[in-house]
Amino acid sequence: MVFVRIKKIKGKEYTYVVENEWKSRGSRQKVKGYLGKAHRFDLKNDVDFRQFIKVDSVKNYIEGNGSSKIINDLVEWELFRFNVDKSVFLIDFGSKKIQKGKKDAVLLINEGFLCSLTLTNLLEFKLLDERTDSYRFARVFVEAGIKVPHEVFVDLFEKLYKSAEKPKSDFTW
Numbered sequence: 001m002v003f004v005r006i007k008k009i010k011g012k013e014y015t016y017v018v019e020n021e022w023k024s025r026g027s028r029q030k031v032k033g034y035l036g037k038a039h040r041f042d043l044k045n046d047v048d049f050r051q052f053i054k055v056d057s058v059k060n061y062i063e064g065n066g067s068s069k070i071i072n073d074l075v076e077w078e079l080f081r082f083n084v085d086k087s088v089f090l091i092d093f094g095s096k097k098i099q100k101g102k103k104d105a106v107l108l109i110n111e112g113f114l115c116s117l118t119l120t121n122l123l124e125f126k127l128l129d130e131r132t133d134s135y136r137f138a139r140v141f142v143e144a145g146i147k148v149p150h151e152v153f154v155d156l157f158e159k160l161y162k163s164a165e166k167p168k169s170d171f172t173w
Helices: 049-053 058-064 067-081 116-123 133-144 150-164
Strands: 002-009 012-023 026-040 089-092 097-100 103-109 112-114
Touching (some): 002 026, 026 097, 026 116, 049 058, 058 150, 067 116, 067 150, 112 116, 116 133, 133 150
Parallel strands (some): 026 103
Antiparallel strands (some): 002 012, 012 026, 097 103, 103 112
16 A cells, blocks of 8 residues: 655655555565655635635536536645645646645645645546545545535536446447
């Protein structure tokens, strides 16, 4: 199982993707990749998602927008809530990068890790197995530190699920 680990080096925090490997002497962690320097944030603007996107009906908002736009808005909402200075941090949804200067950065918000890896996982989520898809979809949000309001999550997942269904053919035997 792969997970994110924070290492403190000379008083600064850095994040890595690690995996446990079982050896004869027990479990050992193997570093799979470096994610970037960790930056911690506290909640500053406790605003509701509907207030942030300025809509009355979440259902109409979900129906009227694509899943990428909705996910972008959810990320932007969390960045606003935690007062992340976008003149300091580059959050590029197109290239799926989060950087400070020219170096990869990890934003620690809501007990999650918003970084290039988790942003990619959010934006490129694919439905695979109807029994576990909702759990996996919720997990990518939690890992990224995005606290999705319940009704937004349900409606967004339903939208993704409907768009992934294969159209039925009119042809019958």
